[in-house]
Amino acid sequence: MLTLYDVTLGSRLLLGTARYPSPEVLIEAVRASGTQVVTVSLRREAAGERAGQGFWSIVRDLGVRVLPNTAGCHSVKEAVTTAHMAREVFGTQWVKLEVIGDDDTLAPDGVALLEAARVLCAEGFEVFPYTTEDLSIAERLCAAGCRVLMPWGSAIGSGRGLNNLFGLKALRARLPEVPLIIDAGIGAPSHAAQALELGFDGVLINTAVSQAADPIGMARAFAQAVVAGREAYQAGLMEPREMAVPSTPRVGTALLR
Amino acid sequence: MKTIVIGAGVAGLACAVELAERGASVEVLERGTRLGDGCCSWYAGGMLAPWCERVSAPPLIAALGDEGFAWWSEKYPGMVRRGTLVLAQARDSAELTNFARRTERYEWVNADEIAALEPDLAGRFERGLYFKDEGHIDPRAALAALAERVRALGGTISFQTEWPAASVAGDVRVIDCTGLAARGVLTALRGVKGEMLHVQAADLSLSRPIRLLHPRTPVYLVPHGAGHYMIGATMIESDQPTRISARSMLELLGAAYALHPAFGEAQILEIGTGVRPAFPDNLPRLTRHGDALYVNGLYRHGYLAAPALARRAAAFVLEGRTDPEVMH
Numbered sequence A: 001m002l003t004l005y006d007v008t009l010g011s012r013l014l015l016g017t018a019r020y021p022s023p024e025v026l027i028e029a030v031r032a033s034g035t036q037v038v039t040v041s042l043r044r045e046a047a048g049e050r051a052g053q054g055f056w057s058i059v060r061d062l063g064v065r066v067l068p069n070t071a072g073c074h075s076v077k078e079a080v081t082t083a084h085m086a087r088e089v090f091g092t093q094w095v096k097l098e099v100i101g102d103d104d105t106l107a108p109d110g111v112a113l114l115e116a117a118r119v120l121c122a123e124g125f126e127v128f129p130y131t132t133e134d135l136s137i138a139e140r141l142c143a144a145g146c147r148v149l150m151p152w153g154s155a156i157g158s159g160r161g162l163n164n165l166f167g168l169k170a171l172r173a174r175l176p177e178v179p180l181i182i183d184a185g186i187g188a189p190s191h192a193a194q195a196l197e198l199g200f201d202g203v204l205i206n207t208a209v210s211q212a213a214d215p216i217g218m219a220r221a222f223a224q225a226v227v228a229g230r231e232a233y234q235a236g237l238m239e240p241r242e243m244a245v246p247s248t249p250r251v252g253t254a255l256l257r
Numbered sequence B: 001m002k003t004i005v006i007g008a009g010v011a012g013l014a015c016a017v018e019l020a021e022r023g024a025s026v027e028v029l030e031r032g033t034r035l036g037d038g039c040c041s042w043y044a045g046g047m048l049a050p051w052c053e054r055v056s057a058p059p060l061i062a063a064l065g066d067e068g069f070a071w072w073s074e075k076y077p078g079m080v081r082r083g084t085l086v087l088a089q090a091r092d093s094a095e096l097t098n099f100a101r102r103t104e105r106y107e108w109v110n111a112d113e114i115a116a117l118e119p120d121l122a123g124r125f126e127r128g129l130y131f132k133d134e135g136h137i138d139p140r141a142a143l144a145a146l147a148e149r150v151r152a153l154g155g156t157i158s159f160q161t162e163w164p165a166a167s168v169a170g171d172v173r174v175i176d177c178t179g180l181a182a183r184g185v186l187t188a189l190r191g192v193k194g195e196m197l198h199v200q201a202a203d204l205s206l207s208r209p210i211r212l213l214h215p216r217t218p219v220y221l222v223p224h225g226a227g228h229y230m231i232g233a234t235m236i237e238s239d240q241p242t243r244i245s246a247r248s249m250l251e252l253l254g255a256a257y258a259l260h261p262a263f264g265e266a267q268i269l270e271i272g273t274g275v276r277p278a279f280p281d282n283l284p285r286l287t288r289h290g291d292a293l294y295v296n297g298l299y300r301h302g303y304l305a306a307p308a309l310a311r312r313a314a315a316f317v318l319e320g321r322t323d324p325e326v327m328h
Helices: A021-034 A045-050 A053-060 A076-090 A109-120 A137-143 A165-174 A187-197 A215-235 B010-021 B060-074 B092-102 B112-115 B141-154 B179-184 B247-259 B263-266 B302-319
Strands: A001-005 A007-009 A015-017 A037-041 A064-070 A094-097 A126-131 A181-183 A201-206 B002-006 B027-030 B082-088 B106-111 B127-131 B157-159 B171-178 B190-200 B210-213 B219-223 B226-233 B269-277 B285-291 B292-296
Touching: A001 A021, A001 A137, A001 B179, A007 A076, A015 A021, A015 A215, A021 A215, A037 A053, A053 A076, A053 B190, A076 A094, A076 A109, A076 A187, A094 A109, A109 A126, A109 A137, A126 A137, A137 A165, A187 A201, A187 A215, A201 B127, B002 B010, B010 B027, B010 B141, B010 B171, B010 B302, B060 B141, B060 B302, B082 B092, B082 B112, B092 B127, B092 B210, B112 B127, B141 B157, B171 B302, B179 B269, B179 B292, B190 B247, B210 B247, B219 B247, B226 B247, B247 B263, B285 B302, B292 B302
Parallel strands: A015 A037, A015 A201, A037 A064, A064 A094, A094 A126, A181 A201, B002 B027, B002 B171, B027 B157, B082 B210, B171 B292
Antiparallel strands: A001 A007, B082 B127, B106 B127, B190 B226, B190 B269, B210 B219, B219 B226, B285 B292
């Protein structure tokens, strides 16, 4: 079981709600995925005027926990304001904290992220920071009060999977007790399975599902991949070897040379 | 028996034309002061692009849209059928592959073929998709043509008139095409805000709608002749037709500039925002409620789907025929 801020979840798959062909497809994909947590972005413009209520009520009615995010924020102030709005709209202390540092790669701004995390943790938010594999930022986020981290696999929406395996493994090894959810860059179920095989606690998927030709089928595929990856991790993966090792004993076969 | 059509957007006017052509006595009531007032049809792109839309919509939209070409060419002589060109910047070329994989009725075009189709784009794009069967209309001229047709067939259009109207007496049938205003009855409706620009780019003569794919902000341009282009349109889950945001403006203009730097010299003629009415499946519906038939949820497919829906609405109202694909 996965525990995020004292909430125990049966599914290790988190799903984003953006860019589905329709809300109805979103609803079906959430069902097919078995997820218990969805993320939702608040465009601040809409939040201020309650204008997104049509869509937000659909998200609320999904019957799963909502993790509002601060997508599109570039500064501490924007992120904190958006978190306040999210708390008001969705009635949750949870917030997925994104502070974008670079518009092209959508890479997080570690410095601003840390500052925003400090502010929000102090205000009682339960913060899920979108970060990189950077160890010192990760440790400082934990010191600031974050009890879950969301390191990227690769750039948001790129579908390139786990780009820096060495860095991600080092992060996992450094923070064995902190739930780590791979956020961003997962393009295929095999990427998700790989993340779980490496001991990451879960994955958050959006584009790979919402932009699939059949989002519902893809949601189901990811659900299975996450289960497979987790079971493989628990079962203990074999180490790769340098040469072939036959699984059938060679005793009794003729050695010709 | 008289038929009252409420709402003079593309859905209402298409229904009115269809009914009047079948001999019904039609009166259109519009709460706005003039054609297009407070109506999202006024801000549409006017693309008749069933196969491009097929990428993100169920097959029903393409089927309804395919039905609309003959209807539009008969009702509105300004319909242009020169296809749609779908392009992406080199670094976003994966978007083209994704797009192509989800639809049909297109061909791949290379740099030379793109230059042959749109000489102003020569040397700018290595490959693209050409949907030769698609078309486009000027949505405002098309609305005016439909209104004129209604009147020519003996129908009336009354502005600044809400239903129920004191001026209408006796036994009537009602077709409600009021978009998001019907939310009190059609409670599943939600609004999806769109933002668009009209620009004048005298140096460019593009002849067909162009879609520029981008992983975050896909944008399209529709030429309306004489250097006049509509650039659209954002999709924001929002019920309010608030003003355009700076970010949206940057994205729309940035895409136009990426398509051709001459758009940098364009004059901005108009900034528009509207709210599309949508059901949870983003598909249009004919709904019976009380004595009225509601035609709603046309979302981003107003001009594409209105003819087919109007036919079905008229067939239901006049002959009692129902089509389970669109009737709810």
